[in-house]
Amino acid sequence: MPPEGQALTSTVSADVPASAGMFRRQRLTPLGSFNVLFIGFLLAPVVVVVLVAFTPEGWLKIPTTSFSLRWFRAIGEHPEFISAFRNSLGIAVGASILATAIGTLAALGIVRYRFPGREVVSSFLLSPLMVPTVVSGVALLYFFSRIGLASTLAGVIVAHVVVTMPYVIRTVGASLAGFDRSLELAAMTLGANRLQTFWHVTLPLSLPGMTAGAVFAFIVSFDELTVTLFVTGPKLVTLPIRIYNHITYITDPLVAAVSALLVFLTIGVVLILERLVGLDRLLGTQ
Amino acid sequence: MRPGFRAALGLVSPACLWLLAFFLIPLGLVLRLSFFGFSPTSGIVPALELGNYWKIFADEYYLGIFVRTVRISLLVTFLTLALGYPEAYYLTRIRGRAKALVLVAVLSPLIVSAITRTFGWFILLAPNGLVNSAILGLGLADGPVRLIYSETGIVIGLTHVLVPFMVLSIYASLQRRNPALVSAAQTLGAGPVRAFLEITLPLSLPGIVAGSVVVFTLSMSAFVTPAILGGTRVRVVAYLIYEEFLLSLNWPFGAALALLLVLITMVVVVAYNRWLERGRWAEVFR
Numbered sequence: 035m036p037p038e039g040q041a042l043t044s045t046v047s048a049d050v051p052a053s054a055g056m057f058r059r060q061r062l063t064p065l066g067s068f069n070v071l072f073i074g075f076l077l078a079p080v081v082v083v084v085l086v087a088f089t090p091e092g093w094l095k096i097p098t099t100s101f102s103l104r105w106f107r108a109i110g111e112h113p114e115f116i117s118a119f120r121n122s123l124g125i126a127v128g129a130s131i132l133a134t135a136i137g138t139l140a141a142l143g144i145v146r147y148r149f150p151g152r153e154v155v156s157s158f159l160l161s162p163l164m165v166p167t168v169v170s171g172v173a174l175l176y177f178f179s180r181i182g183l184a185s186t187l188a189g190v191i192v193a194h195v196v197v198t199m200p201y202v203i204r205t206v207g208a209s210l211a212g213f214d215r216s217l218e219l220a221a222m223t224l225g226a227n228r229l230q231t232f233w234h235v236t237l238p239l240s241l242p243g244m245t246a247g248a249v250f251a252f253i254v255s256f257d258e259l260t261v262t263l264f265v266t267g268p269k270l271v272t273l274p275i276r277i278y279n280h281i282t283y284i285t286d287p288l289v290a291a292v293s294a295l296l297v298f299l300t301i302g303v304v305l306i307l308e309r310l311v312g313l314d315r316l317l318g319t320q
Numbered sequence: 321m322r323p324g325f326r327a328a329l330g331l332v333s334p335a336c337l338w339l340l341a342f343f344l345i346p347l348g349l350v351l352r353l354s355f356f357g358f359s360p361t362s363g364i365v366p367a368l369e370l371g372n373y374w375k376i377f378a379d380e381y382y383l384g385i386f387v388r389t390v391r392i393s394l395l396v397t398f399l400t401l402a403l404g405y406p407e408a409y410y411l412t413r414i415r416g417r418a419k420a421l422v423l424v425a426v427l428s429p430l431i432v433s434a435i436t437r438t439f440g441w442f443i444l445l446a447p448n449g450l451v452n453s454a455i456l457g458l459g460l461a462d463g464p465v466r467l468i469y470s471e472t473g474i475v476i477g478l479t480h481v482l483v484p485f486m487v488l489s490i491y492a493s494l495q496r497r498n499p500a501l502v503s504a505a506q507t508l509g510a511g512p513v514r515a516f517l518e519i520t521l522p523l524s525l526p527g528i529v530a531g532s533v534v535v536f537t538l539s540m541s542a543f544v545t546p547a548i549l550g551g552t553r554v555r556v557v558a559y560l561i562y563e564e565f566l567l568s569l570n571w572p573f574g575a576a577l578a579l580l581l582v583l584i585t586m587v588v589v590v591a592y593n594r595w596l597e598r599g600r601w602a603e604v605f606r
Contacts (some may be wrong), residue, residue, distance in 0.1 A: 076427060078440070079480065094443050144332030155332055162343055169350070172578050173390065175565060176346065176349055228327075267343040274435050285439075304424065
C-alpha cells in the first residue's frame with residue numbers, strides 16, 4: 035500500500051489517543067520517520083548544550099559516566115553574567131511594556147478601522163521586520179551617536195521597542211481578527227461613551243492577544259543581540275552580548291550552563307503559556 | 321466614517337511617530353552617510369560621492385564576501401525547502417495534541433535563544449564533536465571534517481534556525497488547498513505521485529515562494545550564526561558591516577555595505593518572484 039493511503043487510514047481511525055496515533059504513524063510511514071529525524075535535527079543543539087552543562091570536565095564534553103553541577107556553581111563566581119542577566123531583564127521588561135502599549139493601540143487602529151492609507155500605515159508599522167537587523171543596528175548607532183543616546187539604557191530600550199513592536203502588532207492584530215463589533219455597539223447602546231466602551235469592552239477583549247504579544251516582545255528583546263551590539267557600549271552589557279563575548283574569547287562549559295538555565299526558563303514560559311492559554315489555542319491547531 | 325478616521329489616526333499615530341523618529345529617519349541618515357568620505361585622521365568627511373560603492377566593486381575581497389553571502393543564502397533556501405516541505409505535509413496529516421507538540425518542536429529553534437542554539441551547533445560540529453565522531457565512526461572520512469569556521473557550519477546553523485519559517489509558510493498554503501481537487505485527480509486516474517506533482521505541489525507554490533523569500537532575506541542579513549560559526553575566518557557581509565562600524569570605525573563604508581546588502585537582497589527577491597509568477601504556474605498566484 036502506498037504511504038499516502040496508510041497515513042490516510044490512520045488519520046481516519048483517530049479514536050485512539052492523539053499521542054498514540056502519532057507514534058503509530060511514526061512507525062508506519064516514511065513521512066512519520068522523516069518527522070522524527072527532522073525534530074531530532076531541530077532539538078539536537080539544544081539537547082547537547084543542556085547535556086554539556088552537566089559535564090564534570092573542564093572542556094565541552096558530553097557527560098557519559100558522571101554528571102556534575104560544577105559549571106552551574108561556577109556561574110556564581112562570575113558576577114558579570116548575573117549583572118548582564120539583570121540588565122537584560124530590565125531592558126526586556128521596559129521594552130515589552132512600551133511595545134505592547136503602543137503596538138496594541140496601532141493594531142486596534144489597523145484592524146478595526148478602514149481609512150485611506152491604511153495599507154501603507156500597516157506595512158510601515160511592520161517594516162522593521164523587513165529591514166536586516168544589522169542595518170537597523172547601524173542606523174540606530176549613527177542616529178543615537180548624534181543625539182547622545184548611544185550606549186545608554188534609554189537608547190537600548192528605544193531600539194528594542196522598534197524591533198519588538200511589529201511582533202506585538204502582528205500578534206494583537208491576529209487575535210483581533212475575529213473581534214465581534216456588536217459587543218461595542220451594545221455597550222454604546224446601553225449608554226457607555228467611547229472611552230468607557232474602550233476601557234470596559236475593547237481592552238478586555240484584546241487582553242489575550244496583548245498578553246501573547248507582550249510575551250513575544252519580551253522573548254525577542256531578551257534574546258536580541260545584533261541591534262543591541264551596535265547601540266550599547268561596554269558599560270551596559272546584556273546577557274546575549276556577555277555570552278557572545280565569552281564564546282569568541284573562550285569556549286568552556288560555563289556558557290553551556292548559562293544557556294541551559296535559559297533553556298529551562300524558556301521551557302517554564304512555554305509551560306505557563308500552556309497552562310494559561312493552552313498550546314492548542316495558541317498555535318491554532320484545534 | 322469621519323469620527324472613525326479620527327479615532328484610527330489617534331490609535332496608530334504613537335506607533336507611526338515612534339518608527340518615524342527611531343527607524344525611518346535613522347535609515348535616511350545612513351543612506352546619506354553611505355555617500356560620505358572617510359579619513360583615518362579626521363573621521364567622517366561630509367561629501368556626496370560614490371567612492372564607498374566603487375571601493376566595494378573594485379575589490380575582489382569585498383566582492384568575494386558578497387558572493388559567499390549570496391551562495392550561502394541560496395543553499396540555505398534550497399535546504400530549508402527540501403526539509404521543510406515534507407514536514408509541512410506531515411503537519412497537515414496530524415491533529416490535536418500531536419500536532420501542537422510537533423508545532424512546538426518545529427518552532428523550537430525560534431523560541432530558544434539564538435546564542436544557545438548556535439553554541440549547540442558549535443559543540444556538535446567541533447573537530448572532536450559528535451558529528452565528526454559519527455563521520456569517523458562510519459568511515460566516511462579519514463580525519464575530522466572542518467565543520468565549524470567553514471561555510472558548511474554556517475549553512476547548517478542557518479538552515480536549522482530558518483526552516484521553521486519555511487515549514488509554517490508551506491503548511492499555511494497546504495491548509496488552504498481544496499482536498500477535493502486531489503480526489504478528483506485520482507478519480508480521473510492520476511496516481512498519488514502524479515496527483516501530488518500536478519495538484520498539491522503547484523497549489524502550494526505561493527507558500528514555497530513566501531517561505532523562500534523570508535528564508536533568503538533572513539540568511540542574507542544573518543549575523544549571530546555566521547559570527548559564531550564562521551567569525552573572522554569565514555566572513556559574511558553582516559559580519560563585515562559589524563567590523564567596519566565597531567572595529568575599523570569607517571562608518572561611511574559600513575553604511576555603503578549595509579545598503580548594498582539590502583539592495584542585492586531586494587533584487588534577488590524581485591527577480592525570483594517575477595520568474596515564478598510568469599512561469600507555467602502563474603495561475604496559482606492570482
